[in-house]
Amino acid sequence: MEAAQEAADGRLEIHPLIRSRPGDFLYSDADLDTMEREIRFLLKQGAHGVVIGVLTAAGDIDVQATRKLADAALETNPNAQLTFHRAIDQTPDPAAAVEQLVELGFTRVLSSGGAATVGAGIETLERMVQRAVGRLEVMAGGGLVLDDIPALHAAGLSAVHLSAKATVSTRKDRGDSFGTPGEADPTAYMVTNRDLVRAARAASR
Secondary structure, X not given: OHHHHHHHOOOOOOOXXXXXXXXXXXXXXXXXXXXXXXXXXXXXXXXXXXXXXXXXXXXXXXXXXXXXXXXXXXXXXXOOEXXXXXXXXXXXXXXXXXXXXXXXXXXXXXXXXXXXXOHHHHHXXXXXXXXXXXXOEEEEEOOOOHHHHHHHHHOOOOEEEOOOEEEEOOHHHHHHHOOXXXXXXXXXXXXXXXXXXXXXXXXXX
16 A cells, blocks of 8 residues: 555555455345455555445345445545445446445446446446436546547446556576476466556547
């Protein structure tokens, strides 16, 4: 958190993703307790908001559990921003779920429109914007490419999210002697693609 704040230098907001584990969005009491502790800790450290989300076994928003996490955030910092993550894309009707998020006090929702990619979910994203009526920001994310941005703007979305990743590897410097031929590159890791971030910012203006 300290490193992120130093890098942001007051120019960017910091919204940590709160996930106690990978996998589905059905959480035990222990999971929820862990996430609540993380929320309180990170907001006390200066995060501007948190990104959270809990579903029921039926695929609906778990209102009780989500409210528990939201309350923890707002009790710690009444000005904290609440973002519901892409768990919403697993709900039966993401547009209808927007109403629940508004009632729960969310600032925004991150979604691909319930589709595998933003490009395939634009119609649903537009319905989500219409349902929100300015009460909540709909941020498009999930398989987003730069060519999607003009269509998203036309649909009424002004916020986008993308991973903007690039792969770095030292395998080429070592030859094929490092690792087993045919396996995933054991030296590879992901970094932010600055050029892609700049291009996305330019396309979003």
